[in-house]
């Protein structure tokens with residue numbers, strides 16, 4: 144048994160952050176479709192949240208944005224010419240593909256990968272499977288570059304196993320850590336791995352919105368990671384129908400505590416019994432369940448109470464819940480947080496962070512981060528250039544001021560000048576994060592970069 148701490152790796156929000164309505168079943172994404180975004184405010188909000196977590200004493204890493212607009216993707220669809228021409232033609236002839244190619248969706252790092260800490264893995268390494276994200280076109284374009292970023296951050300194969308994504312087919316649809324909760328007595332001790340799925344691979348699906356994760360994807364990840372004590376649970380069908388596109392919209396857990404909405408699971412009693420059985424001999428799980436009477440599902444989803452970060456602040460005995468400001472503004476959700484703190488339960492403190500730009504696409508504080516439980520030796524082996532320090536925060540803030548627009552509409556995404564701007568930003572960023580000059584496709588193929 145070793146001591147370990149829970150680090151966070153957040154997706155740095157990219158310069159094409161926009162509201163394109165690309166995710167059916169994600170109500171915020173649909174509601175805000177076509178609104179102007181503010182990429183500069185977005186990236187600064189994300190950085191501020193990272194800084195807060197750093198200041199609370201948790202190691203904080205950065206996952207760089209992907210190259211967008213994604214010209215190689217558009218070329219694969221037959222659009223030809225200079226990069227600027229490819230972009231212009233795609234926007235003219237294939238609007239939905241062009242919009243997908245411009246999405247800054249890799250910011251939501253909870254969907255980057257499923258993570259198995261070394262304490263749970265059969266071979267004692269820290270495992271990552273990048274999520275194939277096949278349910279939504281724009282997100283299916285992420286996993287290869289995500290893998291590259293994870294390999295840059297976790298470079299030593301003796302300690303870290305960064306797998307390929309599962310085969311990108313609907314039968315193995317995988318959305319990463321957003322559907323995974325690890326419970327344990329202490330981070331460095333073996334834990335219980337709760338993996339939540341929405342449908343079975345061959346099940347006819349008739350829900351109003353897609354179920355994004357299959358049971359078979361969860362099983363494959365458990366097998367390849369050698370993950371101990373798995374518990375597989377079915378997402379509530381009513382929850383999906385109400386707009387719960389990932390389980391982390393209605394459930395979050397940390398250490399021995401699972402905090403969730405009554406409708407999160409199809410069969411809550413079985414989930415609890417299975418977790419208790421899997422935890423037997425390790426710890427006694429604590430279930431903090433919020434009823435639909437206290438908090439209707441619609442309020443849970445619009446206020447994102449459960450899409451909060453549940454963290455152990457070093458030196459504190461009770462957990463802290465880091466919620467979006469929207470939780471504070473919803474009277475019912477706020478009342479739940481007040482009751483949590485006033486009770487003698489496991490959650491002793493609630494903080495609020497402003498990530499409004501991301502929230503308007505359905506991405507709360509928990510969506511923006513990938514949790515990685517790490518031993519001291521693993522922390523020492525991670526790439527220090529990708530770890531947030533106050534100095535790096537200041538540099539990245541200034542970088543955002545130099546390169547990001549403060550307003551972006553769908554029409555702006557077709558602007559060839561944006562292509563140059565984003566490449567300039569990413570080129571500069573590879574220097575700031577020590578990523579080397581072949582990290583992005585446009586850097587590996589400079590001829591193609593001439594717009």
Ligand code: SUG
Pocket residue numbers: 161162163164165166169172173246248251253254282321388389391392504505506507509510
């Ligand atoms: O996959 N939104 C993301 C939000 C992901 C939130 N992540 C977690 N819950 N862990 C999604 O639906 C919207 C993009 C747009 O519409 O422009 C989007 O992709």
